[in-house]
Amino acid sequence: MNASERITVRLMMPDRWLEHVAELPADTTVEAAKAFGIREMLQRSSDDPADFYTEYAERRIRDETRTLADVGMPPRGVLSIRAYDLGHYPPFRG
Template structure:
């Protein structure tokens, strides 16, 4: 598939990274890439973060950017789980 320009943001930390990613990149891979690029370290666990597109949480991060509807100049928000947004229970 073709490459698209995606704006990866961490609004709670005022961080942003613009990247060329393939439209068939999974949301999970885009999230992991964005975390590494914006935080400049590889020690953060992507499972500690969730993603949003158009202010809606993406629950199935195995979907591709194209499946979710992120096109050229799309914005993917990466947010840490916190008191207002709990991580899924993995009992």
């Protein structure tokens, strides 16, 4: 897949039963896709994307600067967006 291709991605917030299907360029970063999904699904811009993490194929994506193509996102692939909670702590930044 080259960077100029567009792929259809299912952005999901499983803990909130929300889903949004979007066609994004393959060179979109996971971080940008996550921010887009949060805005589209929650319908507000006040949520900080840093309060959420992403999963692909039930595995956490630790480096969200990677592109959708880099993580191997297939057409109709699912990117799960989850809020940090008691079982999943945000990275320590201190």
